[in-house]
Every structure is written in structure tokens, then in C-alpha cells.
Amino acid sequence: MVQVKLLPTPEQAAALADTLHRVNAAANQVSAVAFEQFGLRGRETPLRRLCYGDLKAGGLGAQATQHVIKRVVDAYSTLRGNIRAGRLGGPASRRRRKAESKAVVFRPDAAHAFDDRNLSWQLDAGTVSIWTTAGRCKNLRFVCSPEQAKTLAAHRKGESDLAYRDGKWFLIATCDIPEPLVREPADWVGVDRGIVNLATTSDGDNHQGRRLDRYRRWQAHKRAEIQAERTRSAARLLKKRARREARHARHVNHKISKQVVAVAARTGRGIALEELSGIRGRVTVPRDQRARLSSWPFHQLGEFIAYKARRQGVPFIEVDPAYTSQRCPRCGHTERANRPARDHFCCRRCGLAGPADVVAGVNVRDRARSAWVFVNMPQPAPA
Numbered sequence: 001m002v003q004v005k006l007l008p009t010p011e012q013a014a015a016l017a018d019t020l021h022r023v024n025a026a027a028n029q030v031s032a033v034a035f036e037q038f039g040l041r042g043r044e045t046p047l048r049r050l051c052y053g054d055l056k057a058g059g060l061g062a063q064a065t066q067h068v069i070k071r072v073v074d075a076y077s078t079l080r081g082n083i084r085a086g087r088l089g090g091p092a093s094r095r096r097r098k099a100e101s102k103a104v105v106f107r108p109d110a111a112h113a114f115d116d117r118n119l120s121w122q123l124d125a126g127t128v129s130i131w132t133t134a135g136r137c138k139n140l141r142f143v144c145s146p147e148q149a150k151t152l153a154a155h156r157k158g159e160s161d162l163a164y165r166d167g168k169w170f171l172i173a174t175c176d177i178p179e180p181l182v183r184e185p186a187d188w189v190g191v192d193r194g195i196v197n198l199a200t201t202s203d204g205d206n207h208q209g210r211r212l213d214r215y216r217r218w219q220a221h222k223r224a225e226i227q228a229e230r231t232r233s234a235a236r237l238l239k240k241r242a243r244r245e246a247r248h249a250r251h252v253n254h255k256i257s258k259q260v261v262a263v264a265a266r267t268g269r270g271i272a273l274e275e276l277s278g279i280r281g282r283v284t285v286p287r288d289q290r291a292r293l294s295s296w297p298f299h300q301l302g303e304f305i306a307y308k309a310r311r312q313g314v315p316f317i318e319v320d321p322a323y324t325s326q327r328c329p330r331c332g333h334t335e336r337a338n339r340p341a342r343d344h345f346c347c348r349r350c351g352l353a354g355p356a357d358v359v360a361g362v363n364v365r366d367r368a369r370s371a372w373v374f375v376n377m378p379q380p381a382p383a
């Protein structure tokens, strides 16, 4: 996706606004028909039969009419998907019953899609020509960075959304960017995920441990205070806090994953993580800390690292997490007593000592080294 800002003249802006209002009014009209006739199960063909004539007679062009109907069908299918996945709660939840009891409504300035027939790009001139209810709007200027211009020229494909936000107009263009080839890694960065240090690499880099832990504990404390009140406004406040906490965790995970992937890319290495299933079984934590562990989005951190690695052509591998916290990377001796304290590793056989999470990161790295050789070993010729 590439988002460019439009610089319409006042007349052009008025035409764009009228266009969005008209298509969204039409979408609401189609949505009402769909809900009345088919509930949440509206399909494209019967809806087109029912609505196409009216919309076209109302002044929408053929393309816009098709798009409006498609948007309505998509909105209902998204809603059905959300209900099926339980994202609106169970069958008795108020949110779900409300959603099921009425037609989907589109905001007057909700974004609308334009395809190559009703939107064309003049990249060199920095303009687009777009269909509006006031006729074709030509020489509509847009601005974007040189980087975005390159991406648009090379990869723009299919539809773009016209969107209006905070008094500004945007086009959000779909770009089909091929993923870079994964290159052969020179070595691996092993990453250990933990509670206090969220991510520790085999290089010894530590990512945002204690500060975040403190933030989470403070949030938990506030939550308990609010919970004690048991009123409706307290419930609302709790939800708001939960959302804020999730946003914060997401932000931290983005930051950590970006740093880890940048180091790997710069040094020509791949990234290795422990397979997720092992994390909870592996770590033993006092009971009062268990809630914190299970609620921390380890999973999201792994997903972000995998995603960013793929986008940069950095190899990514998940390894067996068993005993990565107890094994000595120097002599291989594995014993629970190698880890006398949660933070500290000290091999009972050879005496190697160090921070426990760095040792775990090194073990993850070593496992990736052998796993990768195994995967890429040429198959022996049949005898």
C-alpha cells in the first residue's frame, strides 16, 4: 500500500466530497435492501439484479455502481467472519445481537475504491484523473516521497481507495511488491524471549526488559483499583486501559523486532527463535507472576520478527526450545542445577558462567546452525 496526499482545488474538493457522499448513500441503500432480503447473507449476483438499475438511474456510473454493490457484499462477509470467529462475543452478547439485528451502515465519508477505469495516474506530472459525480476530474495534483513514487511506478496494481481524514484527501494505492529472495545466511542470531528481558540475542543484546515490566505492573495495579469499583464507568475505563496496554505492547514488539531484524540484515545473518509452544512449559515462575507471563504477547513478537525478516530477505527459523535454558553451550552438559538463579547460568561441569538469557540465546543460535545444515544438506544419491 502506498498512501499519497491529494491537493485538490476547492472545486475539485467539492466534487470529491459529493462523490464520497453519493456512493456511501448508495451503499446504505443497497445495504438496506440486502439486509431486508437476505439478512447477513447478501450475495453479489442477486443484489446486482435488485439494485443495479436504481443506482444507475440515480446517476452513478456503471463502474461506481458495481463497486458499491461489491463493497456492501464485502462488508457483510466481513461481519459474518467476525461473528464466526467470536470477535463480537457469544450468541448472547449485546454487541453481537446488535450487529445481527440491523443493516450495515456506511459513514458518509467512508473510503471508496476506484479501479483503472475510473482512476488513472500520471506519475510524471504528479496528477491523477478520477471519476466524480461532477464528471471526470482531471489534473488533480498529489504529493508523495521519491521512494513512494518509485514504488507506484514499479508495482501499483488494481484498485486505490479514495479516503478523507481530518480535512485532508488521500489515495491509498494497492502495490504488489514481490518479496525479496531469502539469501543464504552467514550465521544466525539466536533470540531468547523471556519475562524480564523480552528478547535477548546470542550477541548479548538485551531488549527493553525492566522498564516495560514496571509499566505492566503499574497497569495491573491500576486495573485492580478500578476493578474494585464495579460500576459501568469502571468497566468502560477497564476496557480503555486494556486497549491502551495492548497498543503499548504492540509498539514495544514493533520496536524490538525492528532492531533485531536490522542487526541480522546488516551482518548477513538469519534469525532463530525458540518454537513458541515451549515457552510456557520451559519457564518456571512463581504463581503470582504466571498471569504476567501468559498475558505477555510473546507470540506477537515472534510474528513481527518473522514478518519483518521475510520482508528484508532475512532467513528465519524456529528451533526446538527444549533445555535451551539449562544446556551449557561450551561442553553440552545439561542439568537444571546449571541455573542456580533465574538470571544466572553456571555450568556444573566446566564452570562456564554468564547471564542466563544470553546463554539461552546462544543455545538457540547453535540449534539453528545444526538445523540449517541439516535442511540444506544435499541428499545422498541412492545406492
Ligand SMILES: [Zn+2]
Binding pocket: 328, 329, 330, 331, 332, 333, 347, 348, 349, 350, 351, 352
Ligand atoms: Zn559446560
